[in-house]
Amino acid sequence: MPNFSYVQPRSIKEAIQHLSSNSARIHAGGTDLLGCLRDEVFSAKKVVSLCRLSDLRGIRMTKEGGLRIGALTTIAEVANNKMIQQHYPALSKAASEVASPQLRNQGTLGGNLCQKPRCWYYRGEFHCLRKGGDRCYAYHGENDYHAILGSGGICYIVHPSDTAPPLMAYEATVQVVGPKGSKLIPLQKFYVLPNEDVQRETVLKRDEIVTEILLPRPAKGLRSSYRKVRARQSWDFALAGVALALRFDSDRVVKARVVLSGAAPIPWRSKEAEGVITGKRLDADTVAQASKAALKNAESLEENLYKIPLFRGLIEEELSAIAKT
Ligand SMILES: Cc1cc2nc3c(=O)[nH]c(=O)nc-3n(C[C@H](O)[C@H](O)[C@H](O)COP(=O)(O)OP(=O)(O)OC[C@H]3O[C@@H](n4cnc5c(N)ncnc54)[C@H](O)[C@@H]3O)c2cc1C
Numbered sequence: 035m036p037n038f039s040y041v042q043p044r045s046i047k048e049a050i051q052h053l054s055s056n057s058a059r060i061h062a063g064g065t066d067l068l069g070c071l072r073d074e075v076f077s078a079k080k081v082v083s084l085c086r087l088s089d090l091r092g093i094r095m096t097k098e099g100g101l102r103i104g105a106l107t108t109i110a111e112v113a114n115n116k117m118i119q120q121h122y123p124a125l126s127k128a129a130s131e132v133a134s135p136q137l138r139n140q141g142t143l144g145g146n147l148c149q150k151p152r153c154w155y156y157r158g159e160f161h162c163l164r165k166g167g168d169r170c171y172a173y174h175g176e177n178d179y180h181a182i183l184g185s186g187g188i189c190y191i192v193h194p195s196d197t198a199p200p201l202m203a204y205e206a207t208v209q210v211v212g213p214k215g216s217k218l219i220p221l222q223k224f225y226v227l228p229n230e231d232v233q234r235e236t237v238l239k240r241d242e243i244v245t246e247i248l249l250p251r252p253a254k255g256l257r258s259s260y261r262k263v264r265a266r267q268s269w270d271f272a273l274a275g276v277a278l279a280l281r282f283d284s285d286r287v288v289k290a291r292v293v294l295s296g297a298a299p300i301p302w303r304s305k306e307a308e309g310v311i312t313g314k315r316l317d318a319d320t321v322a323q324a325s326k327a328a329l330k331n332a333e334s335l336e337e338n339l340y341k342i343p344l345f346r347g348l349i350e351e352e353l354s355a356i357a358k359t
């Protein structure tokens with residue numbers, strides 16, 4: 035691995051000062067960052083560890099009845115927290131299905147949201163568009179796991195985080211601190227599509243740190259779920275996944291958030307499916323229409339056509355299941 039200096043600042047202000055140098059990178063649990071540095075996906079002259087920033091750990095209830103989750107809270111803590119299990123079950127389920135127990139104990143929620151994509155060309159030696167090159171190698175290459183929505187015909191990564199889709203479905207916000215102070219960014223506006231900037235995954239600037247993830251108080255009648263399909267039952271990223279956060283009044287959906295994982299370069303909110311189910315009972319006809327609408331704009335590559343029926347079936351099953359809970 036190329037050499038870098040390693041610092042452990044004791045305050046957020048000090049961390050931000052270290053990050054002002056162009057080739058500095060944030061280190062939280064390091065489960066993604068160190069692999070990227072070792073494989074030279076990108077380089078760093080300085081690695082800025084957040085490990086001494088104890089204010090960034092822990093899960094607290096807000097006075098409005100929502101939750102604040104520190105960015106350094108481990109994924110295992112998120113999965114096992116009783117408040118999250120009770121009020122935000124889609125998030126605890128998603129967290130419990132991230133990677134392996136070892137990675138959940140070491141990886142943090144902030145790092146999970148900011149991790150780099152898993153496209154094997156990007157992770158390998160290929161100087162593709164996302165690394166500043168002139169082509170996408172996946173387009174004519176091995177693209178079984180790649181995107182069917184939102185690529186813009188530019189880059190076909192799928193967003194890798196399991197926790198981001200349920201957090202987006204719950205309308206979470208991230209608190210970001212940088213040299214100009216602190217700001218709140220709805221998760222919905224946090225991720226960047228390839229047609230906006232193919233070399234970035236989030237709106238974060240190099241010297242900005244995610245400090246907290248804020249969840250609003252769950253509304254009356256809210257039901258939620260997360261389901262992930264993967265190629266094998268041990269640790270693996272999502273081939274397809276769906277997070278639902280639906281508010282019911284009696285048996286009718288009055289507000290819907292449907293967010294897909296494994297489908298697009300960002301956690302993909304399906305406004306088409308939401309539009310079909312809002313105001314309706316989730317009967318068989320509505321559920322079938324919603325799953326069809328969600329995939330209306332999907333475009334497959336040579337080897338990932340299977341994802342379209344997979345997502346259709348998954349969305350139908352999950353909507354039917356949530357109607358019965
Ligand atoms: C074998 C394997 C299997 C995996 N399977 C899954 C899976 O099934 N589902 C899934 O969701 N993930 C999976 N992952 C990814 C794993 O969950 C992430 O590596 C982990 O969540 C990253 O957290 P971390 O704290 O270790 O981040 P780090 O590795 O420290 O950082 C990751 C990236 O985020 C940036 N970063 C970290 N924290 C912050 C912050 N607070 N503010 C701004 N930027 C920050 C870093 O600079 C870096 O670029 C897998 C990883 C591995 C190695």
Ligand code: SF4
Nearest residue numbers: 153162170171189190
């Ligand atoms: S899908 Fe994106 S990351 Fe993968 S090779 Fe194409 S441009 Fe690079």
